[in-house]
Amino acid sequence: MEKNKTDKDENKKLENSLNENQKMELGVIVNTFGLKGELKIYPYVDYILKVKKVYINNNLMEIERARIQKNIFVIKLKGIDTIEEAENLKNTTVLMDRKDAPELPKGTYYVSDLIGFDVYTDEKKLLGKLDDVLQTGANDVYQVGKILIPVIKDVVKQIDTDNKKIIVHLLKGLI
Numbered sequence: 001m002e003k004n005k006t007d008k009d010e011n012k013k014l015e016n017s018l019n020e021n022q023k024m025e026l027g028v029i030v031n032t033f034g035l036k037g038e039l040k041i042y043p044y045v046d047y048i049l050k051v052k053k054v055y056i057n058n059n060l061m062e063i064e065r066a067r068i069q070k071n072i073f074v075i076k077l078k079g080i081d082t083i084e085e086a087e088n089l090k091n092t093t094v095l096m097d098r099k100d101a102p103e104l105p106k107g108t109y110y111v112s113d114l115i116g117f118d119v120y121t122d123e124k125k126l127l128g129k130l131d132d133v134l135q136t137g138a139n140d141v142y143q144v145g146k147i148l149i150p151v152i153k154d155v156v157k158q159i160d161t162d163n164k165k166i167i168v169h170l171l172k173g174l175i
Contacts, residue, residue, distance in 0.1 A: 025044050041072065098112075155168050
C-alpha cells in the first residue's frame with residue numbers, strides 16, 4: 001500500500017517538473033515597429049504587459065518595455081536594437097515559461113492546460129479529447145473531433161483538472 005502512495009508521489013513530482021519546463025504561446029511577431037528594434041505582436045493572451053522574459057527561437061530574452069497599440073502589443077527586447085535585427089524575427093512565435101503565467105481566477109483555465117482532456121457527456125459517454133478551444137467573441141467553443149460544443153453554463157457542467165476530464169450536457173440538436 002505504501003509503495004502505491006510513493007508511486008503517486010513520484011508521478012506528481014514528475015508532473016510538476018514537466019509543468020515547470022512547459023512553455024506557453026503568447027503570440028506571434030507580425031511586424032517591426034519603428035527603426036529601433038521594436039516588434040509588433042499579435043497576442044494570444046491579454047497579459048503580455050505583465051511578462052518580463054520570453055523565448056524567441058529558443059532564446060530567453062528580456063522585455064525592456066511593452067505597450068498596447070490598437071489590438072497589437074508592441075515590445076522592445078533587450079539586445080534587439082535595429083530594424084534589421086527585428087526583421088529577422090517576423091513570423092516567430094513568442095513563448096513564456098508556463099510557471100510564470102499569472103494565476104487565474106477560480107473557474108477559469110488556460111487553454112493549453114485543457115487541451116487533451118477527455119470530454120464526456122453527463123450520461124458518461126466519451127465524446128473524445130479536447131482538440132482546441134475556439135474564441136468566437138460571444139463564448140468559447142470546445143472542438144472535440146468534429147463536434148463543436150459551446151462553452152456556456154447550460155452545457156459545460158464540470159471541468160475536473162485532477163482527472164483531466166470535462167463533463168458536458170448536450171442540449172437537444174447540439175450534435
